[in-house]
Amino acid sequence: MVRLDIDCTSAVLVINGCLTVHNYGSLFSLVARTLALVEGLRVVIDVRDAMHIESTAVDMLIELVADFPAAAAHEPILILTPDEMPTCPSLAALEGLPPLVAS
Numbered sequence: 274m275v276r277l278d279i280d281c282t283s284a285v286l287v288i289n290g291c292l293t294v295h296n297y298g299s300l301f302s303l304v305a306r307t308l309a310l311v312e313g314l315r316v317v318i319d320v321r322d323a324m325h326i327e328s329t330a331v332d333m334l335i336e337l338v339a340d341f342p343a344a345a346a347h348e349p350i351l352i353l354t355p356d357e358m359p360t361c362p363s364l365a366a367l368e369g370l371p372p373l374v375a376s
């Protein structure tokens with residue numbers, strides 16, 4: 274779900290699964306560990322490759338990283354989002370199925 278790319282100026286956490294209000298919180302410890310690991314580098318959270326993004330989760334993630342205790346010592350954490358938030362492929366697959374009918 275998450276890949277870490279490190280170059281000389283930043284550490285990029287690439288999210289490619291589902292980003293929802295139910296799981297965005299799991300990024301907190303990941304960001305904490307990344308900040309500790311890449312002392313002094315900018316941390317970027319890139320959700321542009323995520324399969325599914327809830328815009329509410331992005332808003333909550335922005336608030337989460339703004340409150341980040343270590344953020345003051347670093348450059349602000351940058352969050353990259355796509356222009357359009359993709360809906361869940363597994364939900365889309367369910368919507369394509371015929372309704373369940375009791376017989």
Ligand SMILES: [Zn+2]
Pocket residue numbers: 291292325360361362363
């Ligand atoms: Zn999903």
